[in-house]
Amino acid sequence: MTLTEFIGTYQTLTKEEKDLINKNITFRKFNAKEYFLESGNRSNEIGFILSGIFRYFFYDSNGKEITAHFMIEKEFVGSATSFFEYMPSSGSLQAITDCEIIVISRQSWELFCRDIKNWENSFQKILNEVLIKKTNFQRGLLNTDAKTAYLKFLNTYPNVAQKAPLNYIASFLGITPFSLSRIRKAIASL
Amino acid sequence: MTLTEFIGTYQTLTKEEKDLINKNITFRKFNAKEYFLESGNRSNEIGFILSGIFRYFFYDSNGKEITAHFMIEKEFVGSATSFFEYMPSSGSLQAITDCEIIVISRQSWELFCRDIKNWENSFQKILNEVLIKKTNFQRGLLNTDAKTAYLKFLNTYPNVAQKAPLNYIASFLGITPFSLSRIRKAIASL
């Protein structure tokens, strides 16, 4: 799915608007483990994921690495605080698998804001949707046991469950890698 | 803090805009336990809390009541899905203490969208901020033990911790009321 197709599900774009978008984006590939954004840096771009998986992670007050979010195809990779408020990011965005993305630079972003009616509004909506989904999902994790949490994860992000390392998933779910390993074993023997 | 003052922290309002707002809002009081919105209903208003505490709760797949959110003064009470997308709400909004709010009806809302520049945009930003705070807080709960979670809660919502019933707080934190009671005891004896 292209970027214009995706935006098209939120607002109708004229031919000119689509052209404007397509002329002002670039493609980029990431190898697994490469960074889209490293902690402490400011970001001047947003990525729309065509294929692959990214994760957002940070270190908690005990120095433990926490993966707080996974991003997959048809989602955006980027730090809202960093891009929109020009603040240094408190976490890192890293490719888990090889990835292909469409890059929107700050310059292009501003161009789109100016020349595409409702651009900013649609984007806000998209961001909101993601956040609501995320809170709801996390809420579901809080009020259940580890096994149910993993099953829910498996159901919601089947692809990520398959491709992301165990310890990323474990910290995302708020359990230890040991527990997750045992849970997987238990599930496998059903 | 009035509504205009609050919005004023997001965008500058002209005298006319402030007047428009003040002429098209109403005040309302809630006694403790009264509902702002009941599960299954659609909502045609948004409330800005002047004083008191509301909670959002729903029933999970096991029929257990879950309090997923607390709202306090200077925050909005309302269901985004219900108000903006005109969907029946999947949870209820209830006053925990006696409350005073400013009510924005759908009619007023549409008036503000039309006549106040950036109104909708500011609102989106506010909504986003709330959501980001909420996800971050929940994330913190996921990756710690119950005691630390409660201390964090105590620190973030001292007022709620004092005034909300134990079982609301417990389900919010994802622990049992029994555990919370014990944690409180442990903390008290420090």
Add this chain to the structure above:
DNA sequence: TAATTCACTTGCCAAATGGCAAGAAAATTA
């Protein structure tokens, strides 16, 4: 005030999860 209900506490035990060490398996590098 007395009666009743509701919210909270506490003790006991069970279940779930964490922590650590050792080892197996997989991936990476030489």
Add this chain to the structure above:
DNA sequence: TAATTTTCTTGCCATTTGGCAAGTGAATTA
């Protein structure tokens, strides 16, 4: 391919948290 590193698994035990029953205390109602 062999060597090395990294990731994952598993056993053992400690700790945390849950579940339930009984009891206490507070709030509400009659």
